[in-house]
Amino acid sequence: MTTVLVTASGAPGTAALLRGLRENGERPVRLVGTDMSDQAIGRHLCDAFHIVPAGSDPGFADAMLEVCRREHVDAVLPQSSFDLPGLAAARERFEGRRRPRRLARRDPRSNDKAETYALLDRIGVRGPAWRRVTGGPAVDAAARELGYPGVDVCLKPVFSSGSRGFRVLSATADRRKQLLENRPGQAEAMRLEDLVELLPDEGGPELLVMELATGGERTIDASRPADGSSSATRRRAKPCAPASPCPSARCRTRP
Numbered sequence: 001m002t003t004v005l006v007t008a009s010g011a012p013g014t015a016a017l018l019r020g021l022r023e024n025g026e027r028p029v030r031l032v033g034t035d036m037s038d039q040a041i042g043r044h045l046c047d048a049f050h051i052v053p054a055g056s057d058p059g060f061a062d063a064m065l066e067v068c069r070r071e072h073v074d075a076v077l078p079q080s081s082f083d084l085p086g087l088a089a090a091r092e093r094f095e096g097r098r099r100p101r102r103l104a105r106r107d108p109r110s111n112d113k114a115e116t117y118a119l120l121d122r123i124g125v126r127g128p129a130w131r132r133v134t135g136g137p138a139v140d141a142a143a144r145e146l147g148y149p150g151v152d153v154c155l156k157p158v159f160s161s162g163s164r165g166f167r168v169l170s171a172t173a174d175r176r177k178q179l180l181e182n183r184p185g186q187a188e189a190m191r192l193e194d195l196v197e198l199l200p201d202e203g204g205p206e207l208l209v210m211e212l213a214t215g216g217e218r219t220i221d222a223s224r225p226a227d228g229s230s231s232a233t234r235r236r237a238k239p240c241a242p243a244s245p246c247p248s249a250r251c252r253t254r255p
Contacts, residue, residue: 001028005073007064007087008080009033009042009049017079018045032071034064055083061090068094081111113208114158128211132158136199142209143169143192151212155195158206163187168212169195 004021006014014033021029033042034052043049048071052063064087067073076094078084087094114132121127131142139155146153149171157165166187173189182188 001030002074003030003032003072005032005034005064005068005071005076006042006046007034007052007055007076007078007083009046010035010037010040011079014041014079015045018042032067032073034067055080055086057086060086061093065090065093084111111159113156113160114206117208128213130208130210132206133209134204134206135202136196137201139199139207139209140192140196146209146211148192152189154210154212156208156210158208167195169209 006018006021008014009018018031018033021031030048031046032048032050033040033046034050035042036052036054038051040049050063050067050071052067053060060083064076068076076087078087114130117127117130129146131138131145133139133142143153143155148169152168152170152172155165155167155169160166168187168189169192170189171191173191173194175188175194178188
């Protein structure tokens with residue numbers, strides 16, 4: 001039986017991921033979950049569960065190695081981008097154990113959205129136009145270069161996950177309508193001038209100002225063995241609105 005460790009097992013989508021692992025159709029698996037919180041759903045759905053420090057904690061890798069040792073883990077499946085740096089830095093320590101743990105190499109660009117888009121530009125993969133900026137005036141200039149106020153654009157932090165910090169910038173944003181009609185917790189579009197008021201003139205977090213992509217979302221999940229001999233991909237189509245959670249998705253075979 002293969003033992004798979006799933007990190008951040010309190011993250012959204014954990015239940016579906018764990019179900020998919022159990023119903024993989026290839027081999028029986030034993031699931032081990034880890035999380036910072038004892039209220040994570042993984043505590044109830046995994047065969048074993050351990051509380052560990054945050055991915056940014058200096059002791060994170062040591063804690064994960066101890067869980068791997070105790071549970072005889074064969075593969076580590078990180079769910080949170082915040083776990084990747086700590087795991088990648090300790091990759092050789094994981095592989096040096098008597099029982100191998102498969103842990104993929106992490107490209108430093110994997111958590112840097114601007115570097116990811118720059119790579120796509122270099123290799124000729126079409127994507128939205130983007131600007132990497134800091135400070136309110138630079139955000140204002142970038143948005144107008146991309147067509148605001150004539151077209152909606154979007155903004156997101158260079159380093160973030162789970163749609164944190166994502167906002168649509170729209171000249172038609174109606175704060176009164178948002179107040180009276182939007183549900184609590186719903187991401188709201190903002191007017192550019194309202195956003196700029198919240199940002200310092202210089203410095204602050206690095207931000208991406210981008211063309212706003214509309215329509216359905218397609219996600220490609222890819223995996224490859226350590227020897228690079230073959231790869232498996234799964235394509236999912238999700239009819240999502242920007243910055244909204246997707247309650248369902250369909251697997252597609254379209255190339």
